[in-house]
Amino acid sequence: MSDGGxxxxxxxxxxxxxxxxxxxxxxxxxxxxSEQKTTPRDRAGAALQVAIEHFDFLGVSQDLFYTxxxxxxxxxxxxxxxxxxxxxxxEKPGRPRRPWxxxxxxxxxxxxxxxxxxxxESREQAAKKVARVLKQVGYTFPSKxxxxxxxxxxxxxxxxxxxxAKAGKSELYDHYDFDQLWLEQEMSGGKDPAELAKEILGWLxxxxx
Numbered sequence: 001m002s003d004g005g006x007x008x009x010x011x012x013x014x015x016x017x018x019x020x021x022x023x024x025x026x027x028x029x030x031x032x033x034s035e036q037k038t039t040p041r042d043r044a045g046a047a048l049q050v051a052i053e054h055f056d057f058l059g060v061s062q063d064l065f066y067t068x069x070x071x072x073x074x075x076x077x078x079x080x081x082x083x084x085x086x087x088x089x090x091e092k093p094g095r096p097r098r099p100w101x102x103x104x105x106x107x108x109x110x111x112x113x114x115x116x117x118x119x120x121e122s123r124e125q126a127a128k129k130v131a132r133v134l135k136q137v138g139y140t141f142p143s144k145x146x147x148x149x150x151x152x153x154x155x156x157x158x159x160x161x162x163x164x165a166k167a168g169k170s171e172l173y174d175h176y177d178f179d180q181l182w183l184e185q186e187m188s189g190g191k192d193p194a195e196l197a198k199e200i201l202g203w204l205x206x207x208x209x
Contacts, residue, residue, distance in 0.1 A: 022054075022057075026050065026054060029050050030047060030050060033046040033047055033050070034206065040101070040208060041075060041078065041079070044075065045072065045075040045076075048068060048071060048072050048075070049072065051068060052065065052068050052069060052072065055068070070086065071086065074086040074087055097171075101207055101208075103172060103175065104207055105134070105137075105139060105204065105207050106155045106158075106159075107159065107172075107175060107176055107179055108179075108200055108201075108203050108204040108207070109130050109133075109134060109152055109155050109156075109204060110152075110155045110156040110158070110159040110160075110176075111159075111179045111180070111183060111200050112126075112129075112130050112133075112197050112200040112201050112204060113126045113127055113130050113152055113153070113155070113156045114156060114180075114183065115183060115193045115194070115196045115197035115200060116129060116130070116193070116194070116197045118187070118193040119192070119193040119194035119197060123153060124149060126197075127149035127150070127152040127153045127156075128149045129197075129201075130149075130152045130201070130204075131148040131149050131151070131152045133201050133204050133205055134148070134152070134204070135148065136205065137204070137205055137207060137208050138208060159176045159180075162176055163176055163177060163180060183196065
C-alpha cells in the first residue's frame with residue numbers, strides 16, 4: 001500500500017509568533033528588574049531602558065519616543081545629585097500632596113479590602129490580610145495607630161467618602177472611581193471577588209516607596 005496518503009510521523013516545529021515571543025521576553029526582563037532592583041528610581045530607570053529598546057526594535061523613529069530618553073536623562077542626572085527641570089514640582093497652594101505612589105498604595109489597599117468583604121470576609125479579617133501585604137512592602141503605618149488593620153479600614157472609609165462626594169470634591173475622585181468601576185465590571189462579568197482581591201494584592205505588593 002502506498003504511503004502517499006499517510007501523514008509523516010515527523011511533525012514540523014510549531015512556529016513561534018514573534019509578537020508572543022517578544023512579549024515573553026519583555027515580561028522576563030521586567031520581572032527581573034522588579035526582583036533585582038532595590039530602589040524605585042533604579043526600577044523605573046531600568047524599565048524605561050527596556051521600553052526604549054523595545055520601541056527601537058520595532059523600528060519606531062527615535063524622534064517619536066525621544067521623550068522617554070529625556071526622562072532617562074533626568075533619572076541619570078538625579079543619580080548625579082542634579083535636579084532636572086522635568087522633575088521640578090509645580091508650586092501648589094493648600095495642603096501638601098501625598099506622593100502618587102502612596103496614593104496608589106492606599107487606593108489598592110482599599111480596593112483589595114472591598115473585594116475581600118464582597119467575597120464574604122469580615123471587615124476585620126479583610127483589613128488584616130491587606131495590612132500584612134502593606135507591611136511586607138514597607139508601608140509606614142501611623143505611630144499613633146492602635147492597630148494596622150484599623151488604618152487599612154480607614155483607607156477604605158476615606159475612598160468611600162470621596163466617591164460619595166462625587167467628582168470635583170477631590171483630585172483623587174477620578175482615580176478611585178476608575179478602580180471601583182473596574183471592580184464592578186469584573187464582578188458583573190462573573191469574576192470571583194476573592195480572586196480579584198488576590199490580583200489587587202499582587203498589584204499592591206509591586207508598589208514600594
